[in-house]
Amino acid sequence: MKYYLIAGEASGDLHAANVMHQLRNIDHDAEFRFFGGELMQKAGGTLVKHYREMAFMGLVKVLANLGKIKKNFLLAEKDLLEFQPDVLILVDYPGFNLRMAEFAKKQGIRVYYYISPKIWAWKTGRIKKIKKWVDEMFTILPFETKFYEQFDYPVKYVGNPSLDEVYNRSNKDETFETFTVRKGLGERKIVALLAGSRRQEIARILPVMAGVVDRFPDYQFVLAGAPSIDESFYRTILNGRNIPIVFNETYELLQQADAALVTSGTATLETAIMNVPQVVCYKMEFGRFMTLIRPLILKIPFFSLVNLIVNREIVKELFQEKCNPDNITEELDLILNDSAHRAEVLANYEEMRNILGGPGGAIRAAEAIYKKLTS
Numbered sequence: 526m527k528y529y530l531i532a533g534e535a536s537g538d539l540h541a542a543n544v545m546h547q548l549r550n551i552d553h554d555a556e557f558r559f560f561g562g563e564l565m566q567k568a569g570g571t572l573v574k575h576y577r578e579m580a581f582m583g584l585v586k587v588l589a590n591l592g593k594i595k596k597n598f599l600l601a602e603k604d605l606l607e608f609q610p611d612v613l614i615l616v617d618y619p620g621f622n623l624r625m626a627e628f629a630k631k632q633g634i635r636v637y638y639y640i641s642p643k644i645w646a647w648k649t650g651r652i653k654k655i656k657k658w659v660d661e662m663f664t665i666l667p668f669e670t671k672f673y674e675q676f677d678y679p680v681k682y683v684g685n686p687s688l689d690e691v692y693n694r695s696n697k698d699e700t701f702e703t704f705t706v707r708k709g710l711g712e713r714k715i716v717a718l719l720a721g722s723r724r725q726e727i728a729r730i731l732p733v734m735a736g737v738v739d740r741f742p743d744y745q746f747v748l749a750g751a752p753s754i755d756e757s758f759y760r761t762i763l764n765g766r767n768i769p770i771v772f773n774e775t776y777e778l779l780q781q782a783d784a785a786l787v788t789s790g791t792a793t794l795e796t797a798i799m800n801v802p803q804v805v806c807y808k809m810e811f812g813r814f815m816t817l818i819r820p821l822i823l824k825i826p827f828f829s830l831v832n833l834i835v836n837r838e839i840v841k842e843l844f845q846e847k848c849n850p851d852n853i854t855e856e857l858d859l860i861l862n863d864s865a866h867r868a869e870v871l872a873n874y875e876e877m878r879n880i881l882g883g884p885g886g887a888i889r890a891a892e893a894i895y896k897k898l899t900s
Contacts, residue, residue: 526552526898528570529610530559531601531625533579533618535722535753536791538562540640540665540686540887541616545569547891558608560601573604577753579621597621602628609634612898615659616640623651626658637661637897639890641680645672646828652676661897663890667880668833681893684886687791691798692884694776704781708771713745714783716857718768719775719796721788722751724758729808731762734786736850737857738768744783744861749775784860786853793840794830797877802860802870804853805829805842834880839873 528548532541542564549555549569557570560579566572579597598621605613605628613629615622619642626636638659644651645668655662655678662680664670673680696704705712720731731748738746750759750772759770771778775792779785779799787793789807796803807828827833831840841856843849859866 526554526612526895527556527558527608527610528612528614529605529608530557530561530565530614530616531618531622532559532561532565532616533576533621535562535576537616537618537640538564538576539690541565541614542568543686543689543887544614544639544890544894547887548895551891551895558604558610560597574600579618594621598624601625605629605634606632611635612637612894614639614894617642619644619648619651623654623658627654630658630660635660635898637663637894639663639894640665641669641673645669652678661894663893665886666830666834667882668836683889683893684884685794685881686886687795687798688878688881688884689886691776691795694780696774696777697780699777699780701781704777708747708769708774710747710769711745713743715778715781716741716744716746716861717775717778717782717785717787717796717801718746718748719785719787719792720748721790721792722753724754726788726808727751727754727759728762730788730806730848731759732764733808733848733850733853734806735763735766735768737786737854738766740850740854741857741861745769747771747778747782749778784857786857789828789842791830794834797831797840797874798881800871800874802867803831803840804856804860805831805840806848806853807842807844808848809845831874831877835873835877839870839877 530541532538538561541561545557545568559565560574562576612635615638617640629636636659641662641664664680664682665685667682670680670682718734720727720734746768748768748770750770752773756770779796779801782801785796785801785803787796787803787805789805793805829842832838843852
């Protein structure tokens with residue numbers, strides 16, 4: 526069969542590539558064409574547009590690049606029609622992908638969505654487009670099933686890919702000593718800093734995280750560098766603070782960490798799966814104004830996936846003005862030094878992992894996609 530996929534960012538490239546590998550195992554005649562990245566290229570097929578040329582975050586950047594965005598749409602539409610796939614598989618990235626869903630559906634092409642847009646958090650009105658233009662939705666968060674049920678739109682939960690990525694990681698048996706020697710770190714215990722993957726969020730959150738370093742002299746704070754960000758950018762933001770940076774080894778870093786300060790996103794889930802107590806930190810543009818209007822734009826009680834999955838706060842969330850060195854210090858001190866509090870966090874992580882189910886999400890997604898196409 527012929528599969529056309531669109532992933533608009535690094536995480537989508539990873540998840541799409543995993544499903545492509547599994548589809549190829551099931552469908553030996555599979556042909557792939559896609560918008561994505563290097564990982565999807567390694568899975569085989571033809572890369573039409575790299576996600577780096579599509580990643581415009583924030584209103585200002587979107588407005589400044591409207592011409593490029595329009596060209597990307599036109600290219601995707603033209604290429605899709607020429608390829609005539611059996612199915613268009615969209616991976617998250619809703620601003621672009623929902624428009625492509627409409628176009629493909631009108632052309633008589635089946636549309637499947639893998640990894641739902643976060644319409645349960647904001648822009649709930651997008652459910653109308655999904656119901657109209659998306660034939661099948663394959664989700665990775667268990668609570669999404671109940672969310673979609675209220676709109677009479679059945680979805681299939683296939684499992685969360687973060688489970689596979691964590692359980693299949695390399696260097697699982699590496700010791701603390703081996704890791705610290707290999708990375709040129711000291712002997713003190715580690716607190717990991719996961720400050721996000723986009724320049725804007727790193728610039729907002731990393732200085733706040735760095736503001737607690739001197740308050741914990743018995744620990745070394747180590748930053749997980751995003752692969753798309755140069756070290757020079759981090760050094761500029763850190764403004765002389767000598768915090769070690771480890772690139773492309775976030776799981777290896779978390780494996781050796783006693784705690785982590787984590788920017789909201791998939792990283793909070795990965796940190797929990799790896800059983801590392803964390804403080805979730807998040808700042809958006811417009812400061813206190815966003816705090817005031819949060820109830821109007823966010824339809825969820827929490828903003829970290831960990832808390833959303835269990836439907837209660839099991840990790841501390843610090844948002845906007847609450848995300849400051851004093852509040853971070855207070856919670857970090859608890860998870861490092863209060864054994865009862867730490868034990869409670871770890872017990873809650875176990876509950877969360879049980880809700881998620883086991884690994885194998887990419888296999889289940891590929892099997893479900895192929896079964897739908899051939900039934």
